[in-house]
Structure formats: C-alpha cells, structure tokens
Amino acid sequence: MKSLNELLLVGADALRDVVDRARFEAEILLSFASGLSRTEIITKDKKKIDEKKFYEMIDRRRNYEPIEYITGRASFYSREFSCSKGVLIPRAETELLIDQVLSLTEPIKNPIIVEIGSGSGVIAVMLAILRPDAKIISTDINEKAIDLARRNAESFCVSDQIEFVRTSFINGINTKCNILVSNPPYIAAGYPLDRTLLFEPRDALIGGETGTEILKEIIATAKDHEIPFLTCECGYDQEESLAEELKDWRHAEFYKDYANLTRGFTAKII
Numbered sequence: 001m002k003s004l005n006e007l008l009l010v011g012a013d014a015l016r017d018v019v020d021r022a023r024f025e026a027e028i029l030l031s032f033a034s035g036l037s038r039t040e041i042i043t044k045d046k047k048k049i050d051e052k053k054f055y056e057m058i059d060r061r062r063n064y065e066p067i068e069y070i071t072g073r074a075s076f077y078s079r080e081f082s083c084s085k086g087v088l089i090p091r092a093e094t095e096l097l098i099d100q101v102l103s104l105t106e107p108i109k110n111p112i113i114v115e116i117g118s119g120s121g122v123i124a125v126m127l128a129i130l131r132p133d134a135k136i137i138s139t140d141i142n143e144k145a146i147d148l149a150r151r152n153a154e155s156f157c158v159s160d161q162i163e164f165v166r167t168s169f170i171n172g173i174n175t176k177c178n179i180l181v182s183n184p185p186y187i188a189a190g191y192p193l194d195r196t197l198l199f200e201p202r203d204a205l206i207g208g209e210t211g212t213e214i215l216k217e218i219i220a221t222a223k224d225h226e227i228p229f230l231t232c233e234c235g236y237d238q239e240e241s242l243a244e245e246l247k248d249w250r251h252a253e254f255y256k257d258y259a260n261l262t263r264g265f266t267a268k269i270i
C-alpha cells in the first residue's frame with residue numbers, strides 16, 4: 001500500500017508525457033478516487049484508499065480521455081456542472097456567449113430566450129441563474145444531453161425557469177421569443193480532430209461539409225420565426241461566409257475570444 005504522496009508521484013509520472021499539467025491532473029484524479037479534497041491529500045498522507053480506482057483513472061487519462069469525462073465534473077462560468085460521455089464538455093470560450101445574451105437582453109424585462117443545442121445545459125442554466133426573470137426554452141436532438149441538462153438545472157434549482165425539449169432546431173415550438181442563442185456544431189466534416197475530441201459526440205461537433213450548414217439554418221430559423229435578436233458561437237474562419245448570410249439583418253457584429261480570434265456573432269432584425 002502506498003501513501004497518498006507516493007500515489008501522487010506515480011500518477012504525475014505516468015501522465016507526464018500525455019498532459020501539460022501532470023501533477024495538477026494527478027492531484028484532481030487522486031482527489032476523486034479518494035473522496036478527499038486536494039488539501040486533505042497532503043494532510044492525510046497515510047490514509048488508505050482504493051488504489052485500483054486511482055490507477056484506472058490514470059490509465060483512462062493516459063489514453064487521452066478528457067479529465068471531465070473521468071471525473072464527471074466540468075467547470076463553466078465559475079460553477080461546477082455534471083458532465084458525462086455522450087454529451088459535449090462545455091468550453092471556456094462559450095462563457096462569452098452568455099455575456100452576449102446578457103447584454104442584448106438587458107433592456108428587456110422577463111425575456112423569453114430560446115436555445116438550440118442544450119448539451120449539458122450550461123448556457124440555459126447560467127442564463128436562468130443570472131436572469132432570474134427569464135424563461136428559457138432549450139432544445140437538443142440528443143436524449144442524453146436533454147437528460148443531463150435537466151439534472152444540471154435541478155442541481156442549480158432553476159428547473160422551473162427552463163423547458164428542455166427534444167427536437168431539431170425549434171421544430172414544434174410556437175412561443176414568441178425575444179432572442180435565439182446557440183453554440184451549435186460548427187466543425188467541417190473533413191477537419192482532422194484532435195484525439196481528445198474523438199471521445200466527444202460527433203453530432204455535437206460537426207456542422208456539415210463546410211461546418212457552417214447548421215449555423216446558416218439557425219440564422220434562417222431566427223428570421224422565419226421573427227425572433228428579433230440572435231447570437232451564436234462560430235469558428236474563427238467562418239466570419240466571411242456567415243456575414244454574407246447575415247447581410248439582410250439590420251445589424252450584425254462578430255465578437256472575438258480570449259485569443260483574439262472570431263468566436264461568434266450577434267445580430268438584430270429590428
């Protein structure tokens with residue numbers, strides 16, 4: 001039986017050639033395997049834990065499985081969400097989309113927000129937390145995503161503000177909405193995916209042959225339903241093609257991410 005510090009060193013060593021922050025990730029996995037906090041790992045060094053469970057987690061990570069799927073937890077907008085295989089892991093850059101919705105809806109009381117592509121529910125849940133007067137309808141074609149999103153909404157006590165619907169785009173939804181938000185799949189079908197991305201559902205990543213097909217359909221959907229505001233995440237190289245699609249809109253603007261690359265747009269019909 002090894003002490004916790006010894007296990008930490010073995011784990012970090014095993015991860016060194018696979019991840020950038022080997023000791024940090026080994027600490028997280030040891031914390032999950034032992035049920036101890038990262039501080040307790042140091043103070044309770046002699047505590048016996050289920051070593052097999054820890055080694056299994058290290059092996060999964062060595063196989064490039066994202067740490068969020070191994071721990072079942074993902075951080076988004078400074079909150080911890082449940083996350084599971086079969087559903088996209090939320091990304092830090094999507095936090096910018098939340099800020100766009102907050103800014104566009106600021107003058108609107110009791111806004112009705114519709115989202116296409118719930119995934120783990122992070123967008124709908126965060127908007128419900130930050131705009132307690134809002135109602136949100138969030139759709140996804142993936143049943144696993146809808147189940148996980150509902151669980152996340154329950155754990156943040158915002159279920160009564162959000163209706164999760166399993167449908168494509170906003171088919172069957174007749175509510176008049178103030179804004180449509182989406183972080184849709186937007187990678188081109190032939191784009192070589194990094195090996196960690198291969199663990200994530202393809203339907204959540206691939207947006208068609210060019211990558212912009214779903215985004216273009218979302219723009220058309222917002223127009224058909226006369227939704228006055230639209231904001232979406234998109235790829236860094238999709239601005240030109242999407243600007244063309246948005247040329248009839250009264251106002252369309254692209255925003256950048258932390259790396260100063262195009263990451264999304266906002267558009268207004270009125």
Ligand SMILES: C[S@@+](CC[C@H](N)C(=O)[O-])C[C@H]1O[C@@H](n2cnc3c(N)ncnc32)[C@H](O)[C@@H]1O
Pocket residue numbers: 088089090091094116117118119120121122123139140141142145167168169183184185186203204205214
């Ligand atoms: C990139 S993920 C975004 C998930 C989550 N909103 C987030 O930001 O982490 C895109 C989501 O859109 C869903 N999706 C793909 N096509 C769809 C469609 N036609 N209608 C509704 N949802 C769709 C996928 O299942 C996936 O959950």
